[in-house]
Amino acid sequence: MPANLPPQYFEVEKQYREAKEPREKLAYLGQLLSIIPKHKGTEKLQAELKTKISKLKTTIEKQKKSKGSGGTWYQVEKQGAGQVVLVGLPNCGKSSLLNVLSNAHSEVGSYPYTTQLPKVGMMDFENMKIQIVDTPALYEEAPAWLYGLYRNGDLLLIMLDIGKDLMRDFEGIRKALNSKNVFVTKHEFGDVKKMFIVLNKADAESDESARRVFTRRYQDEFSIISVSTIDSQGIDTLQKEIFDKLDIIRLYTKKKGNPIVKDDPVVLPKGTTLIDAAEHIHKDFKKNLKYARLWNEKGYAGQRVEKNHILCDEDVVEFHV
Ligand SMILES: Nc1nc2c(ncn2[C@@H]2O[C@H](COP(=O)(O)OP(=O)(O)OP(=O)(O)O)[C@@H](O)[C@H]2O)c(=O)[nH]1
Ligand SMILES: [Mg+2]
Incomplete structure (x- = not known):
């Protein structure tokens, strides 16, 4: 059976071949795997890609152990309800924004390139913690790991300095992102990153x-x-937009006979069904779930709901297993 690969496959493959950093190569391989149509004709190719991915992971692990080789690669482990990455040219105020949104103290300077390494803070939003990542400025020869941070983020905030040429700066950033396969608008070459300006x-x-x-x-x-x-x-509007754009919902669980307490939500992607939520909370829940009751502001007051019921933000569920 022919593979019938879409044109973007070859585009990304070219970038994969040109990439020098193992971690950058790894990102492209992941993208290739997601682009490939999944049918019998591509099984061999899928297997080859998976082998390459696994070999690269081994190489990266070895590099980590043998200090000094392969350059330094900075990444930020995700924490909280979502990871928001600040993207911008020098001096636009990324570090200042991190400091305003969180308890972090990122160095602020009136000169460009103050920030050299990623810096993390946690933003309190209602009863959640959302991770904010301050990054070094984007410039022409920015290191590959900076794009790695962008790729890994759940949401990008593209920051512009209002006193500068907004269109020029925005299009410059968009072009730089596109050149490394990070797309902010619908594109034939891959996934679209969530973002706002x-x-x-x-x-x-x-x-x-x-x-x-x-x-x-x-x-x-x-x-x-x-x-x-x-x-x-x-800043308040920005925080609300971060929550909205992350496409997440908060789910509260309650035990039979206990009152509703909305303090420690389970954070799930929008569109999560009851049964998926059950599985997320406990593997056995999925297997053993008999029924569940739902409470929310939209008219549910403890009615039973189906397993494929789609949950909403701030739903309260009582699982019966
Ligand atoms: N007027 C004004 N100045 C700001 C604002 N936010 C940041 N600045 C100033 O802009 C300059 C750069 O701020 P930073 O937060 O260091 O900018 P950055 O984007 O992190 O800069 P790099 O780390 O060099 O990329 C500093 O002099 C800040 O005081 C703002 O909202 N208004
Ligand atoms: Mg900075």
Whole structure:
């Protein structure tokens, strides 16, 4: 059976061949595997890719052990309800934003390239903790691991300095991301990263009409939020947008006879069904689930729900196993 590979496969394969860093190669291999149509004709190719992936992982492990070889690769392990990665050119205010959103103290400087390594903080949002990752500035020869951070993030905040040429900076960032296979709009070459645009330094003097032109040009495609890390305008809206864009829901479980307590949610992807939630909470729940009762603001007051019922944010479930 012919493989019938889509054109983007060859595009990504080319980038894979050109990539030098094992971890970058690994990212491309993962992408190739997700692009391949899954049928009999591609089974051999899928197996080959999986072998390559496993060999590369071994190489990376070895590199980690033998200090110094292969360059340094920085990555940030995910924590909390989602990982938000700040993306931007030098001096746009990434570190300042991390500091405003979280308890982190990332160095802020009036000169470019202040931040050299990723820095992490946890943002409290309602009863959740969301991870925010401050990154070094994006520039032409940025290291491959910086794109690794972007690729790994659940949500990218593309930050622009309101006093700069917004369109030029945004398109420059988009081009740089595309060149490393990180796409923020629907594209034939792979998955689309969730993102929104943050216009920072709203407190400072700026060209109002240029800002309006930018907003008009992009607002149908992307959410655009103006903020200031100095006077905190827009920060509440930004936090809410982070939660919305992460596409997550909070689920509370209660035990029979106990009152509803909404303090420690289980965070799940939007669209999760009752049975998937049961499995997430405990493997045995899925197997043994007899029925479940649901409470929420939308009219459920303890009614039984089907296993394929799609859960909503702030649902309260009582599992009966
Ligand atoms: N007026 C104004 N200045 C800001 C704001 N946010 C950051 N700045 C200033 O912009 C400069 C750069 O801020 P940083 O937070 O270091 O920017 P960065 O994007 O992390 O910079 P790099 O790490 O060099 O990429 C500093 O002088 C900040 O005080 C803001 O909302 N308004
Ligand atoms: Mg910085």
